[in-house]
Each structure stands twice: as C-alpha cells, then as structure tokens.
Amino acid sequence: MVQNTCLPERLYLDFDSFFASAEQHFNPFLRGKPVGVVALDSAHTGCIAVSREAKIRGLKTNMPGREARAIIPDMVFVVARPDVYVRLHKRILRVIETVVPIQHVRSIDEVVCELLPSEGRQGLVLAQRIKDALSQNFSPVLTCSIGMAATELLAKLAAERHKPNGAVLLDTSTLPAYLADLKLGKLPGIGAGMLVRLNAAGVRDFEGLWALAPKQARAIWGSVEGERFLQELHGTHAPRDQTQKRMFGHSRVLPREWRSPDKVEDCARQLLASAARRLRRTDLRASKLTLAMRSQRIRSTREKNTQAQSWIWEGQFQPSRDDHNFGRALSKGLGVARAQMRFAPGSVSVMLHGLEAKGDITGDLFAALSSDAQDQARWENVSNMMDELRSRFGSKALSLGKHEKVPGGFVGGKIAFGRIPEAEDFEDAPSEDGDTHFCSF
Numbered sequence: 001m002v003q004n005t006c007l008p009e010r011l012y013l014d015f016d017s018f019f020a021s022a023e024q025h026f027n028p029f030l031r032g033k034p035v036g037v038v039a040l041d042s043a044h045t046g047c048i049a050v051s052r053e054a055k056i057r058g059l060k061t062n063m064p065g066r067e068a069r070a071i072i073p074d075m076v077f078v079v080a081r082p083d084v085y086v087r088l089h090k091r092i093l094r095v096i097e098t099v100v101p102i103q104h105v106r107s108i109d110e111v112v113c114e115l116l117p118s119e120g121r122q123g124l125v126l127a128q129r130i131k132d133a134l135s136q137n138f139s140p141v142l143t144c145s146i147g148m149a150a151t152e153l154l155a156k157l158a159a160e161r162h163k164p165n166g167a168v169l170l171d172t173s174t175l176p177a178y179l180a181d182l183k184l185g186k187l188p189g190i191g192a193g194m195l196v197r198l199n200a201a202g203v204r205d206f207e208g209l210w211a212l213a214p215k216q217a218r219a220i221w222g223s224v225e226g227e228r229f230l231q232e233l234h235g236t237h238a239p240r241d242q243t244q245k246r247m248f249g250h251s252r253v254l255p256r257e258w259r260s261p262d263k264v265e266d267c268a269r270q271l272l273a274s275a276a277r278r279l280r281r282t283d284l285r286a287s288k289l290t291l292a293m294r295s296q297r298i299r300s301t302r303e304k305n306t307q308a309q310s311w312i313w314e315g316q317f318q319p320s321r322d323d324h325n326f327g328r329a330l331s332k333g334l335g336v337a338r339a340q341m342r343f344a345p346g347s348v349s350v351m352l353h354g355l356e357a358k359g360d361i362t363g364d365l366f367a368a369l370s371s372d373a374q375d376q377a378r379w380e381n382v383s384n385m386m387d388e389l390r391s392r393f394g395s396k397a398l399s400l401g402k403h404e405k406v407p408g409g410f411v412g413g414k415i416a417f418g419r420i421p422e423a424e425d426f427e428d429a430p431s432e433d434g435d436t437h438f439c440s441f
C-alpha cells in the first residue's frame with residue numbers, strides 16, 4: 001500500500017468532556033470544579049460525563065454518582081439537559097464553519113472536515129484558527145482536541161491521543177511507530193468481539209494490525225469493512241456509500257405500570273407523533289406503518305436468554321406526511337393488537353417506512369382534484385402548523401388526544417451516536433441555558 005506523506009486531507013475535531021464542559025460553560029460556578037453529569041437525579045445512575053477536573057482525580061465516565069462521591073467528596077452533580085446540548089452543538093457548528101466547512105457530524109461533539117490542499121498546507125495554524133474562533137464565541141472551558149491526517153480514521157486517532165485541548169498533525173510516514181503503543185481496543189470499530197477475532201488471528205498489537213494484508217483483514221472482519229479499515233489506517237480514503245434514510249421510528253421499554261392496553265396506546269401515539277415530526281423535516285412521505293411489541297425476556301437460571309414473544313403488524317396507506325393519516329393507521333394496528341395479542345408487552349415500537357420523495361409520487365391528475373387529496377392537503381397543513389407551534393412553545397404545548405409523560409421521557413430526544421435530535425424532538429418546553437439542574441444527592 002502506498003503511504004501518503006503529503007498534506008493532511010481530513011481534520012477531526014472532538015470536544016473534551018462535552019456535556020460536563022457545556023454545563024461549566026453555561027454556569028461559571030461549575031468551572032474549575034469536578035462535575036458529574038447524570039441522566040437522572042439519582043446517586044445510583046452512572047455519570048454520562050465527568051469534567052476534566054474529575055478525570056484528573058481519577059474518575060471515569062459511567063461511574064455511579066455514589067461511588068464518584070466516595071472518591072471526590074466535593075463532586076458537584078447535575079442532571080443532563082439534552083436540549084441545551086443540542087442547541088450548543090448547533091451554535092458550535094456555525095462557528096467551526098466560519099473557518100472550514102464541516103463534511104460530516106459524527107456525534108454531538110465530534111465533526112470531520114475535508115480539507116482543500118490550501119487548507120491542509122496551513123497545518124496546525126488551521127487548527128489554531130478553529131480554536132481561536134471557538135474561544136471568541138464561547139468560554140475557555142469549552143475546549144476541543146483536533147487531529148489532522150490523511151484520513152478520517154487517522155485524524156480521529158490523532159485527536160484522541162492529545163486530549164484535552166490538543167492539536168496534532170499526524171504524518172503517515174511516522175506509522176506504525178507513532179501509534180505502536182495504542183491498544184487495539186482503543187481503535188474505533190474494534191470492540192470486544194473484534195478483539196477476540198483479531199487475537200485469534202494472531203494480531204495482538206498495533207504493529208500486527210498494521211502488517212495485515214487486505215485479504216486477511218477482510219477475512220477477520222468477515223466483510224469488506226476490514227479492508228476499508230486497513231486502507232484508512234494506511235492513509236487512503238475508503239468512502240462508504242451514503243446510507244439512505246429508510247425509516248423513521250421509535251421504541252420504548254415499558255415499565256410494569258405501562259403495560260395495560262390504554263397505556264400502550266398512549267405510548268405508541270407519542271412515539272408516532274415524534275417519528276412523524278422527524279419525517280416532516282424531510283421532503284419524504286411514508287406509505288407504511290409498522291407497530292411491533294415484544295414481551296419481556298424471561299430469564300431462567302438454565303437458559304440465560306429465553307426467546308421473547310413478539311407481535312408485529314404492518315399497515316399500508318397512500319404516501320402521507322400528516323398526523324391524521326398516520327394516526328388512523330396506528331388505530332387500526334392497535335385494534336388488531338387488542339384482539340390478537342396474547343402477552344403483556346414489555347416494549348413497543350412504531351415505525352414509519354415505505355418512504356418516497358415528494359417528487360417521486362405519481363398521482364393521477366384527477367386524483368389531485370379529488371376530495372381525498374384535498375382532505376390530505378388540509379391535514380398536512382394542520383400538521384405543519386402544529387409542528388411550528390410546538391417548535392415555538394415546546395412540544396407539550398399541543399397534541400392530538402391525551403398526553404401523559406412516557407417512560408424514559410424525551411421521546412426521540414436521546415442523544416445517540418450518529419443521530420443528533422432536533423429541537424422539535426424534545427418533549428418539554430426548552431430549558432434555559434443557564435438553568436443548571438443540580439442533583440439532590
């Protein structure tokens with residue numbers, strides 16, 4: 001494989017302790033203090049982020065609040081505010097883009113930029129320009145680490161190695177020596193399962209990984225993904241096909257008190273409303289709705305993973321994007337569920353799929369004038385108007401039918417890797433940036 005020692009073509013930017021830094025950014029009282037961010041106000045839940053001050057004193061993400069407090073008695077705990085982080089994320093993107101365009105948002109605190117030769121030639125001056133722009137717009141606690149390299153994978157690895165607040169330009173010609181001490185499990189995409197496979201193939205360290213032939217990598221990964229990984233590692237881009245959006249959906253695990261048919265219906269309607277709002281942010285229409293439920297997995301001592309029972313229903317309709325049509329389909333599915341299901345659901349999921357772009361739909365000329373089509377257009381307007389009101393006054397401001405807080409809260413508002421929720425995904429009226437939610441423990 002040809003080693004690429006010329007200009008860096010990718011810049012990877014990763015914020016340090018993002019949720020904790022965000023809380024410190026919005027509340028000066030928290031700056032310089034060991035801060036833990038938890039999802040719920042309970043000493044038993046793990047910290048989803050800890051500030052650099054806590055990391056220096058030995059704390060790791062995921063440690064339950066109570067254990068963290070035992071190590072650091074003056075630790076301050078706050079409850080996560082996903083909507084605030086998402087708003088901050090968007091402001092951050094705008095600031096980064098004043099220096100260099102973003103190619104992909106990889107998570108709420110990680111982005112990758114494709115560099116032009118003129119940008120690559122600036123080297124670390126470019127990284128510093130981004131950092132300067134950020135510090136002019138945000139407080140100094142909101143730091144990031146930047147890696148520049150031939151490929152996204154190498155740039156990410158470089159950024160990771162210089163945390164917090166680092167900037168590094170990785171020259172491919174320094175490999176594999178430069179990363180020789182990197183543990184294989186620290187590489188993105190190498191989880192516990194892949195580590196076992198690599199070890200079985202005799203690959204135990206970075207140099208061993210580096211020395212693999214493309215064919216071997218493909219065999220170990222069991223797919224072309226292995227070859228892609230190796231290629232990126234050696235400094236050659238291995239682009240993936242753009243994955244097309246195939247569905248909009250949500251699912252929820254139901255606590256015991258949410259398993260009655262009425263509660264299941266309430267939950268399913270809220271999941272649907274959130275999926276529909278996300279669909280309407282695109283120019284797509286859905287023509288299928290799937291409602292699925294699973295029983296809770298029953299664990300016996302002999303068989304660890306007893307198969308859960310499942311039930312699934314799919315409804316079809318004219319390509320739509322309005323709550324009225326979707327709601328009708330869901331009602332049908334729920335009716336079938338009430339008649340057919342023989343187990344108490346432990347989880348429920350609702351998916352809108354069978355997606356078509358607006359332009360792809362070939363309706364006939366007369367159908368467009370029919371009262372059905374006019375009805376649909378009217379319902380679409382109603383849905384659009386409701387979306388707009390929700391975005392202004394919080395999504396609880398109005399809803400079709402009753403609305404009880406669903407288990408886990410924040411329908412659709414979870415920040416998962418790879419999907420940043422939109423402000424409209426959040427259930428409650430927006431939290432004020434400066435309104436820190438201190439924990440009671």
Ligand SMILES: [Mg+2]
Pocket residue numbers: 014015016017018109
């Ligand atoms: Mg980060």
